[in-house]
Amino acid sequence: MTRNKPGSTGRLDKRTRAKRPAKTPKRKAEHTLRLNHLLGIETLSPSDIGAILDQAESFLEVLRRPIPVVPALRGRTIVNLFFEPSTRTATSFSLAATRLSAQCVNFSLSSSSVSKGETLLDTARNIEAMRIDGVVVRHSMPGAPHFLARRLKAFVVNAGDGCHEHPTQALLDAFTLRKRLGRLRGKKVLLVGDIAHSRVARSDILCFSKLGAKVAVCGPPTLIPPYIEELGCEVFYRLDKILYEVDVVNMLRVQNERMNSGFLPSVREYRKLYGLTRERLGALSKSVVILHPGPVNWGVEMDFEVAEFPQSLILNQVTNGVAVRMAVLYLLARERADGE
Numbered sequence: 001m002t003r004n005k006p007g008s009t010g011r012l013d014k015r016t017r018a019k020r021p022a023k024t025p026k027r028k029a030e031h032t033l034r035l036n037h038l039l040g041i042e043t044l045s046p047s048d049i050g051a052i053l054d055q056a057e058s059f060l061e062v063l064r065r066p067i068p069v070v071p072a073l074r075g076r077t078i079v080n081l082f083f084e085p086s087t088r089t090a091t092s093f094s095l096a097a098t099r100l101s102a103q104c105v106n107f108s109l110s111s112s113s114v115s116k117g118e119t120l121l122d123t124a125r126n127i128e129a130m131r132i133d134g135v136v137v138r139h140s141m142p143g144a145p146h147f148l149a150r151r152l153k154a155f156v157v158n159a160g161d162g163c164h165e166h167p168t169q170a171l172l173d174a175f176t177l178r179k180r181l182g183r184l185r186g187k188k189v190l191l192v193g194d195i196a197h198s199r200v201a202r203s204d205i206l207c208f209s210k211l212g213a214k215v216a217v218c219g220p221p222t223l224i225p226p227y228i229e230e231l232g233c234e235v236f237y238r239l240d241k242i243l244y245e246v247d248v249v250n251m252l253r254v255q256n257e258r259m260n261s262g263f264l265p266s267v268r269e270y271r272k273l274y275g276l277t278r279e280r281l282g283a284l285s286k287s288v289v290i291l292h293p294g295p296v297n298w299g300v301e302m303d304f305e306v307a308e309f310p311q312s313l314i315l316n317q318v319t320n321g322v323a324v325r326m327a328v329l330y331l332l333a334r335e336r337a338d339g340e
């Protein structure tokens with residue numbers, strides 16, 4: 001599997017955008033975004049990101065209504081194809097589709113023919129043969145969603161591909177920060193933890209930098225990949241050196257499977273060196289915003305007191321995730337409808 005190539009279906013195709021006029025002047029005024037698939041933040045421009053976040057804003061208003069449903073995708077069918085476990089992302093996409101009046105089918109890995117050896121492509125082609133509109137895919141292989149996007153007629157959303165990208169997590173993180181801080185331009189954002197294996201870190205660095213934030217990462221040297229600076233971030237190895245200078249701290253999940261593979265000395269030492277402990281929390285400015293993509297290992301990457309911190313936005317991220325995923329599904333399905 002390869003990463004997105006220029007001109008592949010995975011990109012926002014600027015050539016297509018140039019050739020295809022907007023259907024109505026009103027639509028053009030709303031968005032100039034032309035999205036065929038959502039495979040990563042890498043290929044989005046700052047204005048593409050802004051257009052998705054603006055759309056999410058109107059869906060957040062829908063979610064606050066007594067009956068939080070709109071008919072925008074009535075008659076459409078989305079399949080959630082999760083080859084890895086998920087609570088937030090899978091439920092959030094499922095709810096997003098339902099709130100837009102689309103039908104949503106949740107594929108279960110354990111009860112599917114994948115357990116009998118069926119390939120990713122065969123699984124996806126068989127599901128597409130049932131005439132669906134979009135596939136949301138999470139897979140352990142980096143590039144799996146790109147592979148599908150090049151072969152399927154349905155639109156594809158990357159819900160996390162190995163250590164590569166998790167674009168909707170970055171979009172909901174940016175949306176959550178934009179709502180709390182107004183704008184990201186000039187804000188200092190720190191990502192802490194396992195940067196090397198984190199698809200959230202990669203998508204967040206790309207997304208926040210594109211929106212004008214100053215991004216830094218901090219973690220054990222074994223978990224900071226070489227050349228990460230090339231994505232547009234600064235690197236720190238001592239948390240206390242940078243923690244008290246930033247506006248936003250995003251604590252990444254410690255992947256327990258790494259504990260036994262020589263990347264980390266021990267849970268205790270990790271917490272001491274890189275954890276957001278109650279002592280560090282006490283020394284933080286009350287204006288600092290705290291994020292975590294979940295699931296949280298309480299007592300490892302952060303102490304439970306963080307949940308009570310007034311600027312802890314961990315559950316806001318989850319709420320906003322539904323609105324952001326509604327925006328992504330709506331924009332992709334709308335683009336399909338325009339192209340039919």
Ligand code: CP
Nearest residue numbers: 086087088089293294
């Ligand atoms: N943040 C995130 O991707 O969580 P899940 O693994 O529960 O989907």
